[in-house]
Amino acid sequence: MELQAIAFQLIIGLATAMLYWIVSSGLTFTFGVTRILNFAHGAFYMLGAYFTLTFFEVLHNYVVALFLGALCVGLVGALCERTLISQIYHLPIHFQLVLTFGLILIFEDLVRMVWGSVPKMISAQFVGSIPLFGKTLPMFSLYIILAGIAIALLMYLMLSKTYWGLQIRAITSNPEMAMCCGLNPTFLYATAFMFGAFLAGLGGGLTLPISSAAPGMGENIIIYAFIVTVIGGLGSIKGAFISALIIGAVESLGALFVPWLAIALPYIALSAVLLLKPEGIFGEA
Numbered sequence: 001m002e003l004q005a006i007a008f009q010l011i012i013g014l015a016t017a018m019l020y021w022i023v024s025s026g027l028t029f030t031f032g033v034t035r036i037l038n039f040a041h042g043a044f045y046m047l048g049a050y051f052t053l054t055f056f057e058v059l060h061n062y063v064v065a066l067f068l069g070a071l072c073v074g075l076v077g078a079l080c081e082r083t084l085i086s087q088i089y090h091l092p093i094h095f096q097l098v099l100t101f102g103l104i105l106i107f108e109d110l111v112r113m114v115w116g117s118v119p120k121m122i123s124a125q126f127v128g129s130i131p132l133f134g135k136t137l138p139m140f141s142l143y144i145i146l147a148g149i150a151i152a153l154l155m156y157l158m159l160s161k162t163y164w165g166l167q168i169r170a171i172t173s174n175p176e177m178a179m180c181c182g183l184n185p186t187f188l189y190a191t192a193f194m195f196g197a198f199l200a201g202l203g204g205g206l207t208l209p210i211s212s213a214a215p216g217m218g219e220n221i222i223i224y225a226f227i228v229t230v231i232g233g234l235g236s237i238k239g240a241f242i243s244a245l246i247i248g249a250v251e252s253l254g255a256l257f258v259p260w261l262a263i264a265l266p267y268i269a270l271s272a273v274l275l276l277k278p279e280g281i282f283g284e285a
Helices: 003-034 041-059 062-083 093-115 139-161 163-173 175-180 185-206 218-232 237-257 262-276
Strands: 129-132 135-138
Touching: 003 041, 003 135, 003 139, 003 163, 003 185, 003 218, 003 237, 041 062, 041 093, 041 185, 041 218, 062 185, 129 139, 135 139, 139 163, 139 185, 139 237, 163 175, 163 185, 175 185, 218 237, 218 262, 237 262
Parallel strands: none
Antiparallel strands: 129 135
């Protein structure tokens, strides 16, 4: 097997990893702050695609539509947190699963009512390709890699260089002490959930140049988001990023060397991590 073919496949895997990272980062961030395992994250991903599609049809500017679509999903997430999620913070985890799974069903029905059941696409964006290692790399792969890196840098700057990030880290590390120091958990939990939903919506909008918006589109991506989150360690942003890179590389190289097993490799990786380190690579016991 030529090294160039392997290198090219790893670039494709990096693009896949960045998409997984964008979606799972919101899921990981939300859990790290609120300790809510949000199954509705996939529904927010779906809403992001539809909102972006709607804004693009009006504004004809993909970048602006992408931001506005993700912002709308963030507002929906904040509304869900204030009206529903905030009621179950101190309840057992099965209440979280039932409530967030119910939100999936509600949002899918709302999408069918507003946008219909027929898949919808935007006009071609980021078409074309560039030569690389004797092959052609789709522009979409390059654009998703750059978007993933930009979001990683944005999260680092927000959490380490802003007062809001300092408060988030404080209430995540020691909620009781943070509240004694005057921090407002209601505001921080709401904004954290909103930011997590924003990232999910951003992921949904980012896939529109090569994929269609359709009811239920979040069901597949949320499975991989949970795999990435669990392997990296629940609540660990760094773990989610490294885990996404691992899954992307495993999938891409698996498609090259063992294509008959490629679809099962992420699940095999998940099983191995759960057996050897159940809390995840960077998770806490």
